[in-house]
Amino acid sequence: MTPRPALIAALAALTLGALNLGAAAQAGVPAPKVSISDYAQLKTPLPYPYDEAATPEATDAAVAKAKAQAKKSGKLLLIDLGGNWCGDCRVLAGTLDLPEMHKFVDKHYVEVIVxxxxxxxxxxxxxxxxxxxxxxxxxxxxxxxxxxxxLLNAGNVSHLADARHMTPQSLADYLAQYAK
Incomplete structure (x- = not known):
């Protein structure tokens, strides 16, 4: 018998994945097929992607530069807000480092990490x-x-705050639903 918390987490992951699949299909941009099925398969140690020493001025300049690049290239701007202390943030960074995810994000987004x-x-x-x-x-x-x-995902900004209960594929599906 599956323990109740594990069952709830599994159902939540399946529900989120199903919702995201539907949204991705509507967007017309196919999500990449992710090469791993579980975050435990990510290369370790997970990255520490956030620059903890960046000043507000340096951060604003990095966001402005990424926005200008996105506008010039016709891509969307992806602003990743998080911290190195956050396990889900590091899981997100590790997943985005997968070759298929990196290629997808690079094709559709200009990313800046804050x-x-x-x-x-x-x-x-x-x-x-x-x-x-x-x-x-x-x-x-x-x-x-x-x-x-x-902002294209207003009301859905913190969707990944519990990323460990999602699948790597549902993360890809989430990004695909907004890509153009």
């Missing part, structure tokens, strides 16, 4: 997109149309 510390740093970035309350969790992804500077 350290938000323990929800006490660089909060001007989410505030710019109308997120002035505390983030619901990290990792949080801001998916932005650089031409209009509008």
């Amino acid at each position: 350290d938000v510390g323990r929800f006490n740093k660089n909060l001007q970035v989410p505030a710019h997109y109308g997120i002035t309350e505390r983030l619901e969790g990290v990792p949080s992804l801001l998916l932005v149309d650089p031409k209009t500077d509008k």
Whole structure:
């Protein structure tokens, strides 16, 4: 018999995956087929992707540069908000490092990684997109149309804050639903 918490986590992962598959299919952009089925298969140690020493000015400059690159290339802007202390943030970074995910993200997005510390740093970035309350969790992804500077996934920013209960494929499906 499956323990109740494990069953709930499994059902949540299946539900999220099913919801994301439907959304990805509607977007018309196929998600990449992820080469792993479980995060335990990620290469370890997991990356520490967030620059904890970046000043607010350096962060704003990095976001502005990524937004300009996205606008020029016709890609979307992907702002990854998180911290190196966060296991789910590191799982996200490890998953995005998979060759098929890296290729997909590079084709559809310009990514910028922003350290938000323990929800006490660089909060001007989410505030710019109308997120002035505390983030619901990290990792949080801001998916932005650089031409209009509008947040595409409003209301779904912290969708990955419990990434360990998702599958690597559902992460790919999530990004595919917004890609163009």
